[in-house]
Amino acid sequence: MSRPGITRRLRHGIVAALTLSSALTFAALYAIGRHERVQAFEQALSDDLRTIGNITQVYPGDDVYVNVEPESLSQYMQGGTRFFQVWDTQDGELLDRSLSLEALDVSIPRPGGVTTTPRRFGGRLPDGREVSWTVVHVRAHWGLDEAMLKRTRQTIEDHPVDLLVGRLSHELDDALTPLAWACVAGALAMPLVAAVALAGLVPRALRPLHALGEAVSVRSSDDLHPFEAQAVEMEPIVQRLNELLQRIAAARERERRFLADAAHELRTPLTELHTLADVALLDPAGSPGHAATLAEMREVSRRMARVVDTLFRLSRQQRADEATPRRRLSLGAVLQEAVQAQSPALAERGLQCRWDGDAEVWIDADAPMARALIDNLLGNAIDHAPAGSTIELRRHDGAAGPALSIVNACSTTGQAPPRHPHLGRGLALAALYAQVLRARLAAGREGDRFEARVAWPDATEPGATNT
Template sequence: MRIRTRLTAWYLAIFSLVMLLYVCGACVVQYWQLTDQLFHEEVEDMETVEGLLYFTPSGQLELNESYHSRPENKLIIDRLMEVRGSDGAVLFRNPQLKGAALGGLPRPGEFTDGHTSWTLRLEDGRHVLGVSHRHPVEGKMLFLRVAYSTDPLRRRVVTLFGLLMLVLPLALIPAGIAGYHFAGKILNPLKAMARRTEQITARRLSSRIPVENPDDELGHMARVLNGLLQRLEESFAQLQRFTSDVSHELRTPLTSIRSVGEVGLQRSHSHEEYRDIIGSMLEEVARLTSMIDTLLTIAHADSGAIRLDRTVFPIMDLVDESVNVVGVLAEDKGQSLVVKGDRGISVHADRGFLRMAVINLLDNAVKYSPAGGTIRVVVEARTMASPRDAVYLAIQDEGPGIPAGVAERVFDRFYRLDEGRARDAGGAGLGLAIAKWSVEAHGGEIKLESTPGLGSTFSVQLPVTAETASAG
């Protein structure tokens, strides 16, 4: 069932319920008004009757009916009347009662100076509304009861209820049409949003849904959808850049392998020359394998499939291992690696992934520092403004530095300041991206401070956890 139809059905159901409550309320009010009117008429009739009672010479109580000019008066015909003496004995009953009692013996508090109303169901099933009052006649205190049947009132209210219920379905027809029309007007912006969304394809992700009223629910939905489109557009653009970069990076070593192989097949070579050719091809294969492994690591990280195996260990041990790995490259360039830090500092982290981050940062420093330069590594504990302290690791190089405008992009995948120089150095532009992910996966933060011509400093801050604090 369409939303418009459901809204109309709900509107009609609520409208019908409200109208039914209104009809019931109107009938109740009508019945109350009729009974109130009947009560006042009974009080007036009681005052009239009290003046018409008299005792005959034999002591019999009678009612002077000749007072009424028209005995067929409705009040006279329907009047039910009973008079009792002070001892409770029945002194008078009119014929309309047909011998039935009108309430029995006087009840406590029934007969006072005022008029007391009450309801009663007679033995023959009639419902009556009565009035009680005491009144002296010829020196004797009498207890009078005058009542009238409420059955005519009930029939009148039931008739009114039936008429209103007959009119109710007729009122639902225009109400349903109006509700269906207004539901359509309310849903028209939603239809427009749906049509606009259907026109958005992978090639038109820059399109946005217009927001007519940002403060209502539809405006909120439009903002949410626009935010989703914005994220999709950014993801598609990132995916396209990633695909393009991967294709480019895979093409370079494959082309190199092919070129070396074709040159080797052009003529015969000595045993040593073949070894050099195969060695060059294996270098490119190793580079290609390393890049594929890195891409797999990034893919697993993006999908959330990687789970950190945290342990507590001294961070200086990890720094020493990383320096030993990168030290060979530094020696080839005549560079010095200076490590300074507190060996009592421990971290709660995944040793393998954190080691990968430190090696990538050291490798980056070695690549971009000049021959004979010095690379400094500092490890210390710092008290931060936040509730937790942090372990601080800084790697400072003497490279050319990074311009401020591109400092944030160095952590992007495949980003390189100097394409030719980076590729010659064997970089694919993934090391810093891996380092950033590893640090952030541990709840830490990585920053870059660089001055063109004076070198760069990559700093890592790792939070001190409860496990680390207890170990320390």
């Protein structure tokens, strides 16, 4: 199962946070807007009480009714959406009601506990419509002006009445519905807009991280220079990466010092051993057995000297500040030179070398180092080959390109190189050669069977060019 990437986590986290934030924000906005609209509806009911109360009048004969002018208060007429009803406070007699109630043939029951403080309650008309009612105790004033009363010598007292006014509840619902839809749309649109914006902004913000990854991927294993942070947030990562490079550089420096110190320590005694063996061979008085031993000592010292020279060469060429010289080489020519150099050893063991290939291969490599690698592998094949057998040099075409295979007679054609914990004489140095040459080496032995395969990543056919 693939692990989620930083970009995906960042997008999901930001969108989730924005979704929650927008939901809370628009919920709060809806609560505020709803409160304002409810207050406006309550104020409208209070205004209706004041309007109807002002036109509820008492006339001579204690006649009380609401003096409605149809032109200005058409909502209370037949088919209207506003209602009123008036009772006598003392005996509860119904004094007047709006034409909108008369048209429905509806009389609202008088509520109890009416005071001078308006009280709101809900109800339902016979046709199913919800109504918000408000009831209050008021005093009906004179329906005639004071001058007329004096002229007619009449006296009219204020009459206490209970006044009920109402509006359809859907007026509040109609005001709240657009507000609710607007808040829902805003809560959904904000995360969507943010997701679209983040689709471009998040990759742009992560460009320094991708740039660091590209810089690491193209960096050579020999280049240990520190990386630079392209963003403040990346400084801890880059700092840890540079600390790792410093530790790697220190480890490589210790390895190079070890190689150089070992070579310096071994060169002097080996030179002395070689000199003593040469002097002993010049003594004609020595016995044949003694001379053979000295000759073997000289051969051993020469081999050890080659090992020390190899250590010196690897110590120099593994330094980060020294580039390995590379040039175009013919692998066939390098093999031919190596076989000619090993001809005395081949003749002594009665061995033959056979090239099993029909095409030339060209490589970009350091010529002495490539020759040293081929000499090392060919020497191992000679050491493990039975007397009188054949050593085969084969060319293979693999997925990574042409490769060279060195096999003694005990190997089976097409069989993979044997894996063995002991690499054989000098194969550890051969691995170092391959590392410097940036070649892939697979080698091993089992008994007398030996096989090695070397592949260069930039090997080409004749006439081909590297890109």
